[in-house]
Amino acid sequence: MTESISNAKYRWRCPSNIAIVKYWGKKENQIPCNSSLSMTLSNSFTEVELELKEKTTSQVIELSYFFEGKRNIHFEQRVHQYLKDQVLDFPFLNQFHLTFHSTNSFPHSAGIASSASAFGAIALSILDAAQDFSKESISQEYFFKKASSLARLGSGSACRSMFSGYAVWGKNEAILGSNDEFAIELPKVHPNFQNMQDAILIVEKEPKKVSSSVGHSLMRNHPYAQVRFLQANERTKRLHEILLSGDFEDFIQITESEALTLHAMMLTSKDYYLLMKSGTLLAIEKIMEFRKETGIPICFTLDAGPNVHVLYAQDYKEEVNRFLNSQLTNCVQEIIFDNMGAGPNKMTR
Numbered sequence: 238m239t240e241s242i243s244n245a246k247y248r249w250r251c252p253s254n255i256a257i258v259k260y261w262g263k264k265e266n267q268i269p270c271n272s273s274l275s276m277t278l279s280n281s282f283t284e285v286e287l288e289l290k291e292k293t294t295s296q297v298i299e300l301s302y303f304f305e306g307k308r309n310i311h312f313e314q315r316v317h318q319y320l321k322d323q324v325l326d327f328p329f330l331n332q333f334h335l336t337f338h339s340t341n342s343f344p345h346s347a348g349i350a351s352s353a354s355a356f357g358a359i360a361l362s363i364l365d366a367a368q369d370f371s372k373e374s375i376s377q378e379y380f381f382k383k384a385s386s387l388a389r390l391g392s393g394s395a396c397r398s399m400f401s402g403y404a405v406w407g408k409n410e411a412i413l414g415s416n417d418e419f420a421i422e423l424p425k426v427h428p429n430f431q432n433m434q435d436a437i438l439i440v441e442k443e444p445k446k447v448s449s450s451v452g453h454s455l456m457r458n459h460p461y462a463q464v465r466f467l468q469a470n471e472r473t474k475r476l477h478e479i480l481l482s483g484d485f486e487d488f489i490q491i492t493e494s495e496a497l498t499l500h501a502m503m504l505t506s507k508d509y510y511l512l513m514k515s516g517t518l519l520a521i522e523k524i525m526e527f528r529k530e531t532g533i534p535i536c537f538t539l540d541a542g543p544n545v546h547v548l549y550a551q552d553y554k555e556e557v558n559r560f561l562n563s564q565l566t567n568c569v570q571e572i573i574f575d576n577m578g579a580g581p582n583k584m585t586r
């Protein structure tokens with residue numbers, strides 16, 4: 238073991254992303270049942286520092302995972318399994334004691350799913366370390382492609398966080414280069430959809446009752462699964478066209494219908510469950526009313542939880558933020574103002 242590599246530290250910041258067409262249902266090895274399309278965020282991110290130290294036991298993976306300064310055994314177990322599965326590709330993982338220190342930019346009780354940004358940052362730091370052991374230098378493009386693939390194995394949605402703006406994951410016949418292994422960036426998006434805002438309305442801060450993993454597994458014997466997967470592929474294709482053409486009306490229609498379809502899948506699975514709260518529905522109704530009254534093109538989406546993401550163009554930021562800050566106080570605990578982001582960063586401090 239060389240002294241320079243032992244005690245080396247690798248630090249990455251990886252943003253979260255919000256899916257517009259949703260990934261819901263997966264096969265073995267984190268292969269999605271349909272293509273999905275997301276927008277990378279900016280202010281909601283995870284920072285991870287990976288430190289390599291001398292190993293003290295003969296365990297395959299020797300790991301400590303700290304979240305905001307405190308050992309997080311629950312997440313550590315998930316990361317442990319993930320890293321164990323990567324040892325063949327990254328032999329250094331079993332040669333060091335691996336210490337991860339991670340922090341989130343968003344309040345840790347905000348009920349925001351952090352697995353995308355966390356596994357994104359973990360994958361980036363592993364790949365960065367692996368580069369130190371490798372004699373080959375790789376292009377930046379290849380690095381992020383590999384990081385996307387590696388992040389996917391930790392959490393599917395994480396693979397879409399590696400890119401600026403919009404990303405597609407999952408093979409879609411209409412989108413050149415799209416595939417199930419890693420996400421790709423969608424360049425040349427119409428100016429209408431650049432600098433999109435995402436105000437995250439925190440309706441409830443409790444951790445969700447049913448994990449995404451369980452949700453995905455319920456799609457296996459779901460009566461509407463096949464129709465849903467076809468619909469999502471069709472919508473990914475259509476949304477891609479919309480992002481190029483700049484049509485806001487169609488963007489709103491697909492975005493909102495996707496959010497409701499995702500929750501409809503939960504409501505109609507064999508072990509049905511409900512993640513929306515009364516505040517979720519109130520906020521949705523207010524957003525639709527505001528759009529009708531003002532003609533301002535804003536829309537909502539949901540992830541697998543009760544919180545509402547409000548999407549709108551930067552041009553309307555002032556009016557929309559005034560509306561959100563004044564009209565939603567009875568159903569929303571907190572608002573996190575975010576926007577389209579530029580992807581991950583290596584931290585040098």
Ligand code: DP6
Pocket residue numbers: 255256258259260261267273350352391392393394395449450453499540541
């Ligand atoms: C509703 O990526 O959290 O946010 O692969 O099991 O970690 P795992 O699932 P995860 O699922 C995300 C589901 C979603 C939709 C989406 O992000 O596309």
